[in-house]
Amino acid sequence: MTPAAPLAARALSFRYARGPLVLDGLDVEAAPGSVLAVVGPNGAGKSTLLRLLAGLLAPTAGDVLLGGAPLRALPSRERARRVAVALAAPPGDLGYSALEIALMGRVPHLGGLARLESAADHALAHAALSRCRAGHLAARPFGALSSGERQRVLLARALCQDAPALLLDEPTSHQDPAHALAIAALCRELAAEGRVVVCVLHDLNLALDAADHALVLRADGRAAATGPTRAVLTPDLVTDVYGVAARRLRADDGRAVLVLGPGRGDGAEGAP
Amino acid sequence: MTARAPLTARRLAVAVAVAFVVLLAAVALAFALGMPELDLKTALDDPASWQARALWSLQVPRVLQGLVAGATLALSGAALQGLLRNALADPFILGVSGGAALGSTAAVLTGLGAAVAAPTGGFLGALGALLLVTALASERGRVAPLRVLLVGVVFNALAGAGLMVLQAFADPGALQAAVFRLMGSVGADPSRPALLPILAGAFAVGLAAALAHARSLDVLALGDDTARSLGVDPDRLRLRLFVLLSVPIGAVVAVTGLIGFVGLIVPHAVRLALGPDHRALLPISALVGGAFVVVADAVVSALSPALGTELPVGVLTALVGGPLFLALLRWRPSQAEVAT
Numbered sequence: 001m002t003p004a005a006p007l008a009a010r011a012l013s014f015r016y017a018r019g020p021l022v023l024d025g026l027d028v029e030a031a032p033g034s035v036l037a038v039v040g041p042n043g044a045g046k047s048t049l050l051r052l053l054a055g056l057l058a059p060t061a062g063d064v065l066l067g068g069a070p071l072r073a074l075p076s077r078e079r080a081r082r083v084a085v086a087l088a089a090p091p092g093d094l095g096y097s098a099l100e101i102a103l104m105g106r107v108p109h110l111g112g113l114a115r116l117e118s119a120a121d122h123a124l125a126h127a128a129l130s131r132c133r134a135g136h137l138a139a140r141p142f143g144a145l146s147s148g149e150r151q152r153v154l155l156a157r158a159l160c161q162d163a164p165a166l167l168l169d170e171p172t173s174h175q176d177p178a179h180a181l182a183i184a185a186l187c188r189e190l191a192a193e194g195r196v197v198v199c200v201l202h203d204l205n206l207a208l209d210a211a212d213h214a215l216v217l218r219a220d221g222r223a224a225a226t227g228p229t230r231a232v233l234t235p236d237l238v239t240d241v242y243g244v245a246a247r248r249l250r251a252d253d254g255r256a257v258l259v260l261g262p263g264r265g266d267g268a269e270g271a272p
Numbered sequence: 273m274t275a276r277a278p279l280t281a282r283r284l285a286v287a288v289a290v291a292f293v294v295l296l297a298a299v300a301l302a303f304a305l306g307m308p309e310l311d312l313k314t315a316l317d318d319p320a321s322w323q324a325r326a327l328w329s330l331q332v333p334r335v336l337q338g339l340v341a342g343a344t345l346a347l348s349g350a351a352l353q354g355l356l357r358n359a360l361a362d363p364f365i366l367g368v369s370g371g372a373a374l375g376s377t378a379a380v381l382t383g384l385g386a387a388v389a390a391p392t393g394g395f396l397g398a399l400g401a402l403l404l405v406t407a408l409a410s411e412r413g414r415v416a417p418l419r420v421l422l423v424g425v426v427f428n429a430l431a432g433a434g435l436m437v438l439q440a441f442a443d444p445g446a447l448q449a450a451v452f453r454l455m456g457s458v459g460a461d462p463s464r465p466a467l468l469p470i471l472a473g474a475f476a477v478g479l480a481a482a483l484a485h486a487r488s489l490d491v492l493a494l495g496d497d498t499a500r501s502l503g504v505d506p507d508r509l510r511l512r513l514f515v516l517l518s519v520p521i522g523a524v525v526a527v528t529g530l531i532g533f534v535g536l537i538v539p540h541a542v543r544l545a546l547g548p549d550h551r552a553l554l555p556i557s558a559l560v561g562g563a564f565v566v567v568a569d570a571v572v573s574a575l576s577p578a579l580g581t582e583l584p585v586g587v588l589t590a591l592v593g594g595p596l597f598l599a600l601l602r603w604r605p606s607q608a609e610v611a612t
Contacts, residue, residue, distance in 0.1 A: 056500050080503035090414070090495045094359055094548040100278050104491050107502045115487075116281050116551065139276065157494070161502070 002082055004032035004164035005067025007053060007196050012062035014048055021060070022048050023221040029213075032164065035187050035197040037207035037229060040217030041242055046200045049217070050167050053198060054085040066165070080108035085167040086158035089150065093143030098153045101142050102129050105160030128159040131189075133182055148174040155183070165196035172206060184210035204233055204258050216241055233258065279549040287552055291559035295339070298563035302335045302570040308577060330459075333468050338458035338569045338585070339562035340471045341528045342538075344478060344520040346561020349535020350542070350553050351482045351517055354489035355510050356406070358417040359540070360600060363398070364532035366420065367427030368518070369525050371401025374431045374438075376526035377450050381442045387466035391474060394522030401427060402514045414496065456529040456586020458569050467527050474523035479558060481516035485509060486550040493548075531586040533593020534561055540596070565589070 009028040015021045022045040030036040030053075038046050051057045052064055055071045064071040066082060074082070084105070102125040106117050117125075129135045134152040137145060142153060151174045158166060168187070172180040180203070187210045191197045201207045207214055207229060214232045216224040224241050225232045235246035238258060247259045277283070303312060310331060315323035345363055352361040352368075363369045375397020376390040405427050409420035435454070439447050461467065482489075488504040496506040524531075538561040539553060546552045569585045576582040 051497065054501050056497050076500070076505065077503035080501060083501070085498070085501045087495065087498050087501075089493070089498070090357060091417075094353065094357070094493055095543055096490070096493060096548050097276060097278070100490075100547070100549065101494070103278055104494060104502065107487055107491055107504070110487065116279060116284070122278065154494075154498075157498075 002164055004194050004196055005082075006031045007071075007083070007165050007198070008065045008068075009049075009053065009059075010063050010065065012049075012052060012059050012064065014045070014052055014057065014060045021221055023052070023217075025062070026215075026217075026221075026223055027226070028053065028215060029226075030165070030196045030198050032194050032196050033191055034212040035191045035199060035210055037211030037214045038198065038200045038217065039202070039204060039207055039214060039233075040224070041219045044217035044219050045221040046217060047169050050085065050169050050198065050200055054083055054167050055079050056085070077108050080161065080163070082163050083165045083167065084158040084161035084163035085169070086155045086171060087169050089142075089154055093141075096142050097138065098129065098134060098140050098142050098145065098149075098156075099125055099138040101153050102126075102138075102156045102160045105157045105162075108161065124162065125156070125160050128156040129153065131159060131186060132156040133179060146174075148176065148179060151175065152179065152183075159190075164194070166190055166198070168197070168199045170200050170202060172201065172203065180206060181209070187211070204238065204260075208233055208256070208258070230256070276547050279547070279552055283546075284552050287546055287556050288559070291556045291563075295559050295563040295566075298566040298570075299335055299339070302338070302566045303331065305570040305574040306335065307331050308574065333465075334459055334569070335566055336468060337471060337528060338566040340468075340475050340520075341458055341524045341531060342534055342565025343558040343562035344475050344524045345531060345534035346538035346557040346564070347478060347482055347535075347554055348517045348521050349561075350539035350550070350557040351489065351513055352535070353539060354492055354550055355513055356415050356417070356420060357493060358415070358420060360417075360421060360536065360597065362533060362535035362597075363521050363525075364428075364530065364535065365597070366402070366424035367405050367431060368398050368401045368424075368521055369530050369532070370428040370431030371404075372398035372518075372522045372525035373454050373530055374434045375400070375522065377435055377438055377454065379526075381438050381446055381450060387464055388470060390526035391467075391470050391523035394524075394526035395474075395518050396522070397431075398522040398525065399515060399518035401431070402518060406510075406514075454529040455584035456531040456589075457582075457584045458528045458531075458565065471520075471523050471527055474520040478517050478520035479555075481513060482554050483551075485513060486554050489550040489554075490548070529584070529586060531565065532590045533597065534565060534589050536600075537589070537593045537596055538564055540600070568592075 007030040009026055012023060012026040013021055014023045038049060040046055052059055058072060103117055106121045126138060129138055132152040132155045134156055137149055137153060155171050171183050175183060184206050187197050187199055211229045214229040215226045216232060216237060218224045218241055225237055235248050238246035244261045248256050249259055251257050310326055311323055314321055315327040318324060349362045353359050372394040376394035379389045379393025405420060405423045406415050409415050409423045488509050491499045491502050491504045492506055499506045539557045542553055542557045542560055546556060568588045572583045572585050572588055
């Protein structure tokens with residue numbers, strides 16, 4: 001793994017061809033060793049932001065910087081060794097196994113032309129699948145897996161890329177609670193290894209659990225708040241951004257949890 | 273589906289060796305069956321005999337043309353399936369062969385006599401068809417899997433109509449040759465010995481291009497965005513391979529006409545045996561595709577005394593491939609999933 005460098009965006013704006021601004025003047029800071037959660041309502045531009053941070057889209061204005069240098073200036077192969085992104089796969093099934101899918105993460109590290117992966121690459125792919133709780137799926141055809149299993153295999157694919165920055169687009173959206181928690185724990189582990197981890201999440205309690213920092217987007221693509229997760233994800237902000245009532249309760253073990261709805265709440269803390 | 277280990281150098285080497293043996297067996301069968309009246313021993317012993325002339329000017333070029341045609345069509349089918357993320361893609365089904373037929377026939381009927389005229393017209397027709405069909409089947413920047421098949425069908429019909437228009441204005445001699453050529457026959461024309469090297473060269477271009485991008489074709493299965501994140505530019509890859517595969521498709525269709533479904537049948541069979549990894553799929557499909565058309569051609573020529581006429585080899589491949597296509601569409605629809 002190349003040494004981790006901070007991934008940042010300055011005054012980042014983006015519009016799709018002739019459309020309205022999807023993202024408007026965002027400043028983002030993702031440091032090695034910490035998990036940044038990106039949350040916000042549907043259509044706020046979270047996935048677009050992730051694609052911009054991965055260098056897959058060109059900003060309309062502003063810059064994405066990796067270690068202070070413009071990300072889009074890197075040759076694409078070099079960028080692929082430094083930033084990995086886990087996205088959903090399109091439908092269509094040519095019959096790859098889960099292990100073959102995970103191994104595709106090694107492509108930026110392979111030599112030219114038709115060079116094959118080494119035993120070390122295979123070991124990395126198996127390890128990545130195991131870390132994503134998909135080790136038992138290695139030999140199964142990817143197309144025959146459930147959506148949750150597929151999502152974990154695609155996460156393993158990104159892990160297998162062994163990049164110092166990992167960008168995850170809703171990695172828990174198809175997971176049952178146990179797997180969602182396991183993936184949250186994995187995000188923290190990956191950050192503890194010194195990586196930059198940016199994670200689009202819908203489950204605010206999972207964000208509280210997994211992330212050190214949070215960036216909250218509004219429906220209009222502006223930042224509502226950014227900072228340490230616990231300081232940012234307050235009932236007031238949740239009500240403000242999502243338009244639903246929110247309360248913060250203290251669980252038996254002392255952890256704060258957000259309870260949402262019903263209706264448009266006043267955001268009072270500790271309400272009965 | 274059974275568990276299958278990922279590709280290793282050893283497995284790839286074994287697969288290539290086996291496919292070579294299959295190809296050699298196919299060629300041997302073609303010489304044994306293909307020309308019943310030819311006595312190989314006499315032909316080889318006496319270079320001055322009519323047997324030798326028939327062997328070297330008819331049978332050898334015929335086998336080689338069948339081999340290159342099959343290899344090109346299977347290779348292109350496998351590559352197009354990866355490029356379009358659609359296991360039912362095939363040069364014939366997508367209308368690419370139709371475009372090549374139209375282009376090459378136009379080049380020949382307009383009186384361009386040079387040996388390269390037909391392959392060049394075929395190349396332009398194939399490339400034009402590929403660009404047009406994929407552009408028409410695109411939705412928000414991606415090629416919709418079922419729509420591309422429909423557009424291909426319609427484009428084939430249009431190309432067929434274009435061919436008929438051309439033929440209506442052609443003089444009878446040129447017309448007969450053009451019609452016969454399009455029926456799908458690998459029989460060599462002894463008066464045009466330049467065609468075989470052109471075919472071989474065009475195939476080398478397509479093979480080199482496809483093999484150079486084999487791993488990128490695998491990555492495309494993950495979607496365009498993920499491919500980009502792995503350093504593969506999907507748009508550039510598609511355009512490059514469309515152009516470089518149109519070279520051999522155009523040449524093959526110009527010389528051997530419409531041999532359908534080879535690009536569908538062969539990659540499917542190879543995927544079943546070896547898995548979808550393009551680093552194995554592409555070279556093995558080429559070898560097996562060559563063997564397939566050589567055998568199919570030997571079968572039609574062996575049947576010709578009994579039938580009293582020689583069927584075009586394209587009839588045989590369509591009889592095998594058409595039902596397979598329908599079966600895949602019926603029972604493996606996920607391979608051409610409608611984009612969600």
